[in-house]
Amino acid sequence: MKKVSISDIARKAGVSVSTVSFVMNDKAVKMRISREVITKVENVAREMGYRPNQLARGLRTGKTKTIGLIVENISNAFFASLAKTIEDEAKKYDYKVVYCSTDNDEAKARDLINMLSQRQVDGYIIVPTLHLADEIRKLQAENKPVVLIDRYFPEHGEIPSVLVDNYGGVAEGMEYLIEKGYRKIALVTIEADMAHMHDRLQAYYDILNKHDITPDDRLVKLVPYGYVHEAALEEVHHFLSAEGSRMDAVFFLTNYLGVLGIETIKKLKIKVPEEMAVLCFDDNDIFRLYTPTISVIKQPIAEIGQKAMLALIERLRHSGTELPPDNTNLKLAAELVPRESI
Amino acid sequence: MKKVSISDIARKAGVSVSTVSFVMNDKAVKMRISREVITKVENVAREMGYRPNQLARGLRTGKTKTIGLIVENISNAFFASLAKTIEDEAKKYDYKVVYCSTDNDEAKARDLINMLSQRQVDGYIIVPTLHLADEIRKLQAENKPVVLIDRYFPEHGEIPSVLVDNYGGVAEGMEYLIEKGYRKIALVTIEADMAHMHDRLQAYYDILNKHDITPDDRLVKLVPYGYVHEAALEEVHHFLSAEGSRMDAVFFLTNYLGVLGIETIKKLKIKVPEEMAVLCFDDNDIFRLYTPTISVIKQPIAEIGQKAMLALIERLRHSGTELPPDNTNLKLAAELVPRESI
């Protein structure tokens, strides 16, 4: 059984393909197609189970009603949840989302952009890798709107972005720790190559400074990017067992690192918060359920998804002709969720 | 800046579009295009940054090199991880994956199939909803291969499926609990409307029976489908607080229910395993990290993804002409992972 095309409908209904097209696109009235013909075509289309071929439509119109979403890793709770919000949000505007994971690999990210571009997606929401700015500029030059999420390029303000206020979030967390009396605050982060991580790191130093606490290099652990789970776990394990005695609190700068941290703390049987207070940037089911529950700086995931989608839709609407909407570089407030670990 | 098309290349290189097409598709030699022309076209294409329009290509060839993946909810750890495996696996065969979530809603599932069908995906991997069999038969009738994962239709053996051995997994878990001396084993499941859940439930009763343990209806909790998180949590909470004293072990039949269970057990301060042993079908980071660690029946996620992809690829290859490969209805062994909760 072959698929039914518009000309099959036309033949069966005894009209031209143009007429069928008008009826299927609600342009029948504007095109003065008679009531009878409209009903006839509609009936035939329904009987034959007609579904317009979106490839053909997209080819002709230049619009696919599809947006490309590129995240770091779809199996990570944070990105999965972000993806779900964006999918739901897109549906409201009648767009479909196709997502892919870069695994934080530059080459893969470029390939994905290429792939999506070949598939003619109308716009992009991207969690960028470090050197992706030029590739993204190319998309913009082709008049394809892009909105960055989670990460951004400070030197490229012209690329719209929606993200949590990383600096503010970490600052709030640090103030909280200090207010609770902790002074020997350790930090576990990933290589701060991208601006969002740099912002987080900067806040750490700034707040220590503000309270006249001298930062101790031995208390700052940079886990390199691209480590497999076991290697990263080993890094954190080594850090906490070697330097643990110097610290009274530890702040994990990402969700993933936090999970590694919990795993390690459990293994080392460190008493939280008596021996060590724990705070993590970014929530996770585990933190809510672990004993003790782990305090976090929570990102407004739904809001990020919504605002990013909104910014993208605006740009899709104004695409080409008019001048684009106001520059969008949103930083959304993070929320400190105090739990038992501090 | 507009996109470059094949005819732009042709014009600039001073050849016909056919020639360009042959060169771009490695058919140049077969079509006896001279070395010089080949190099020339390749250079021009590279300089102009040519990327073939996949819509046009797909329209002409009828193949999009895309497969549709429909899961229940992409933000659930199990499905997210399955999706990632399938995405990676697909890339090996040079296919792209587009995924969507049904939220276990029949209408939404149908809409998604429609949407993917309109976008002309070449094949489908589907976590079906209860009444989706007829819609799936339609896809097969259109010669679009489908492979089911996670769930299946026992009365439709002609629809290939790859899933864990649900019956065997639960049976193994039950044997383990009984061997460890537990007799008052409670069960928390969702409405057993689909076969895979029925299989799990059946194994529970069969193993009890095998050991001459009389099932107690009060120890079996069916949480209705479609409950929001809070409502479902409330159901589990009520069950464990009301009937908790009757049981010495509880077996959660899904990942999601297990998380609700942990949340409840934590709230009720039930001592695991002294007051109550806990076992869950399907692993989750939380179970590994909770104190005590929770024993699980683990699904072979990567294997499910690989085997499903393999089955689909075979069918895509043999599509149309030859007779399809052997019927695929795989049940893969589950693995009991004993931890501290039993």
Next chain:
DNA sequence: ACCATGGGCTAAATCGATTTAGTTCTTATC
């Protein structure tokens, strides 16, 4: 000188839609 062969390339049809510019009737208007 004529035909066959093969090398090197191109013209044109095709996929399934959308969309512009008509065409063919009616009917109203002066």
Next chain:
DNA sequence: GATAAGAACTAAATCGATTTAGCCCATGGT
């Protein structure tokens, strides 16, 4: 009775590829 104005449709171009059939030219054989 001629003309203009609509009403109700349709023909054909178009989007950007792939692919089949065939053109033109050079060479070789007879």
